[in-house]
Amino acid sequence: MNSIPKEICDRFAAHLYKWAEDYPRQLPWKGERDPYRVWLSEILLQQTQVSRGIIYYDAFVSRFSSIEALAAASDDDVFKLWEGLGYYSRCRNMLKAARLIVNELDGRFPSTYSEILKLPGVGPYTAAAIASFAFGEPKAVLDGNVYRIYARFFGVDLIPNAAKSKSHFQNLADQMLDRENPARFNQALMDFGATHCTPRNAKCETCAVRDLCFAFQHNRVEELPRKKTPIKKRERRFAYLVITDESDQTLLLKRPEGDIWAGLYSFPLIECDENHIFEKELETFLSQSGLEVLNSVQHSSKQYKQTLSHQKIFGSFYGIRVNSVSHYRLLAETAYESVAWSSLGDVAFPRMIRQYLEDRFSSLFEF
Numbered sequence: 001m002n003s004i005p006k007e008i009c010d011r012f013a014a015h016l017y018k019w020a021e022d023y024p025r026q027l028p029w030k031g032e033r034d035p036y037r038v039w040l041s042e043i044l045l046q047q048t049q050v051s052r053g054i055i056y057y058d059a060f061v062s063r064f065s066s067i068e069a070l071a072a073a074s075d076d077d078v079f080k081l082w083e084g085l086g087y088y089s090r091c092r093n094m095l096k097a098a099r100l101i102v103n104e105l106d107g108r109f110p111s112t113y114s115e116i117l118k119l120p121g122v123g124p125y126t127a128a129a130i131a132s133f134a135f136g137e138p139k140a141v142l143d144g145n146v147y148r149i150y151a152r153f154f155g156v157d158l159i160p161n162a163a164k165s166k167s168h169f170q171n172l173a174d175q176m177l178d179r180e181n182p183a184r185f186n187q188a189l190m191d192f193g194a195t196h197c198t199p200r201n202a203k204c205e206t207c208a209v210r211d212l213c214f215a216f217q218h219n220r221v222e223e224l225p226r227k228k229t230p231i232k233k234r235e236r237r238f239a240y241l242v243i244t245d246e247s248d249q250t251l252l253l254k255r256p257e258g259d260i261w262a263g264l265y266s267f268p269l270i271e272c273d274e275n276h277i278f279e280k281e282l283e284t285f286l287s288q289s290g291l292e293v294l295n296s297v298q299h300s301s302k303q304y305k306q307t308l309s310h311q312k313i314f315g316s317f318y319g320i321r322v323n324s325v326s327h328y329r330l331l332a333e334t335a336y337e338s339v340a341w342s343s344l345g346d347v348a349f350p351r352m353i354r355q356y357l358e359d360r361f362s363s364l365f366e367f
């Protein structure tokens with residue numbers, strides 16, 4: 001790749017700074033230099049809209065004011081605060097990183113890009129953001145906003161998830177970075193992508209760099225960047241068994257590692273596909289469960305749907321009344337727990353289960 005003339009880089013940066021002054025964007029972590037808070041904001045914002053990220057950022061900062069406080073918290077408390085954000089592997093990695101920093105680095109947050117990159121859950125984008133915002137290291141961020149701006153500005157036709165695409169864009173981003181002011185440049189660039197050079201209806205008419213912008217000059221703004229090749233999502237069907245007893249206890253299972261929603265709680269479930277007929281599976285489950293069933297399907301819910309990055313989950317819920325959940329044969333030896341129905345509001349569930357509980361038993365969730 002040819003190097004970008006310095007004059008273009010300087011002009012782009014000057015217009016970007018002028019734009020950032022004219023259209024300041026208020027965000028609670030803006031200008032923050034504390035690496036814990038910068039890191040927290042970046043982890044919370046991965047795959048999350050900014051408006052939601054702000055709510056969770058405020059909640060985390062007020063509950064866990066330091067990395068020591070976060071590292072000392074129980075998994076269940078942190079998962080509960082995270083509930084609703086999705087992508088729970090981020091939460092698990094966040095906790096791992098906090099405990100690693102406190103237990104192995106004496107609570108000192110790593111201060112260089114290459115050290116930050118070693119933390120669990122931190123990729124090149126997040127490491128560049130923390131290194132530049134908290135420590136002033138000249139590292140260029142490359143997120144979806146930056147891809148879009150440079151794809152349009154330079155007229156790059158590569159598909160974003162193609163193998164050579166990332167290194168091409170990283171090279172552009174590295175060359176365009178204002179190395180004297182990496183934090184200011186990175187922040188302004190991300191804000192510009194989020195609010196001005198937007199995926200749809202980019203504000204080209206008021207853009208100061210439009211005379212240099214390939215896509216604007218060639219009427220290709222809507223076409224660029226090229227779209228990712230869509231991933232075919234695996235579809236799964238879950239039948240949840242909401243088993244309650246005469247003492248208003250219910251059975252919950254802490255989901256294991258190696259599958260979606262690990263560490264969150266779930267009702268026992270039967271995963272159904274074309275080879276599994278729910279009624280037969282339910283009959284087998286109940287006959288082997290050790291439970292004394294009073295009413296085998298007391299109610300059934302509508303079907304719920306939740307889309308994850310690689311899977312689509314369809315879930316239905318079946319209420320089952322038993323004499324006592326304590327008779328469940330796996331209770332003593334597995335991750336199953338007997339939990340009071342009245343305390344379900346404190347349990348961290350996947351969004352689909354919480355939605356069902358809110359729909360059917362809204363009084364449990366009056367926060």
Ligand code: SF4
Binds near residue numbers: 153202
């Ligand atoms: S002219 Fe339009 S497409 Fe080009 S950088 Fe400006 S806002 Fe983005």
